[in-house]
Amino acid sequence: MLSSSLSRLSLLMAPKPHRLRPLAETALQSSAKKPRTMTTTETYMTKGFEKYADYFNNLNDKRERVVKASRDITINSKKVIFQVHRMSKYNKEEVLGKAEKDLSAVTDQFVSRLVKELQGSDFWKLRRAYSPGVQEYVEAATLCEFCKSGGLLTLNEINATLLPLSDTGLEAFQINLSDYLLGLADLTGELMRLAIGRISDGEVDFAKIICKFVRDIYRELTLFPNIDDGSDMKTKMDTMLQSLIKIENACFSIHVRGSEYIPLLGSSDPSYTLFGVPDIDL
Template sequence: MTEWNIDQSVAETMAAALQSSVKRVRTMGSTSESSSSSFKDAFGNYADYLNNLNEKRERVIKASRDITVNSKKVIFQVHRISKDNREEVLDKAEKDLAAVTEKYMSKLVKELQGTDFWKLRRAYSPGVQEYVEAATFCKFCRTGTLLNLDDINATLLPLSDPSVEPLQINVLDYLLGLADLTGELMRLAIGRISDRELEYAEEICQFVRDIYRELTLIVPHMDDSSDMKLKMDTMLQSVVKIENACFSAHVRGSEYMSLPGSSEPSSFLLGLSDAGSLFGNTEKRCFSPLLPAERFWTTYRGKFVHVTPSSALLQVTVLPMLGFEGSESVQKAILEWEQFAVVAC
């Protein structure tokens, strides 16, 4: 009996241990299932977040492209400006710019307001830069001044919901757009020179110089300045082109004097007074080093000849091809064109 009692006790102990083991297995199984479910939920949330972010990025890229295209149209409209249609062209350009703000910038603002829009900066930056370029271009052509960043951001505030953080153009995108502006100003200056608006071209030249000078002080201290450094090289080229165009216009314009009854320097030979004001005293050989031997090409009665200002008594030597023969013809030429000399090459 004792032996049997011992075996029964061992059997009961083993049965209890087996039941406990089965309970532990069931508990671990349920814990594993709940843990797996929580991981699935977490990854599902991450997947939804990334999908929503990618969809938003695509919408932002689309809005940025629309802003770029329509801002370029505003810039093209401003380039139609001339002495005769200045107000009309600028009114149309400003109206188009307001339409870009209300129709396309508003979409971008609604997509990015109240969010961490820095994550999507690369997606919307090209459109914002083009918008800044168009807005500053219109402002300069209207007032001759620079549209600052605070004024641009002020136009975007009404587009945002007051209850959330508004989208604001950052300093880097503003400066990148400002760098692009200098290229458009270079094209505008060349066009104004061709329309004989040299003073306006000189104003543009000084404005672009000021922008370039200020940015040369800022760019070296910028953290993310790789894009800006590339644009600084292009900006310098624009400055040089405007300076060369203005200088060439001064030199070419000094070769001509006004026709009788005309106020524009549109024809023929160099006046001595013009040469003196531009190059200094002609007797002291103060001509530009770009002009060889104080002589340069001009036209006289449809012929190409060399022109040299005389020092005291004007002397004229005229080739027979010009139709002058004998002293009487020379005297006639002196009376007809006073204060400059024609020297055949």
């Protein structure tokens, strides 16, 4: 009885042989790699990624060209500024005439190239790439205008000169307020150098005009709302104040010392005197 019961129990516990093959086949089929087909959603995402990558590649290429154009504007605008610093009361018209021609060449050759590069693109994304060149251009243009008329070239006036550079039917490139103010802040540094040079040449009255002009610019910018929010503008405002102080100190020294100042040593001007004593013929 016991042996027969054990034998029946062993038969019940033993795995059935006819079930091993289906289980093995199922395991093999699940482990085997099935060919995977791309769904419509995945295809759409792949195409979208490729389009996105092409956009950024084109944008980076454009950024490189814009940086090159901005660098050329900076270099040639500095040449205009150096030309203005050669000005004196004897060659003012000649020097300013050449400076204006050089500035027109910068506009026609280099600024126009920048405008063409920015056409049809999100140019606001590339502002950091072209902003230095635009600031230098504003500095050169406003310096020429001040030396010519004694006034300030406004943002609307400088943007009006850029309208012909844009193609018909496309959005015109316009200098924004931030770049204009940053260029205007740099202008005060060049005016400080110009004032010191004019004082050394005896043109004290012109230096006083420069001093008043720079003082007015600084006062107006300090009244401008949120002018110190940007780090670039805050730094340039501090530099502007230093330039203004240098001009005021130079003009004040000439005003106080008065007769001790010698405009041109050995001048043949009959009204020129040295410490209040007329020239003596030897």
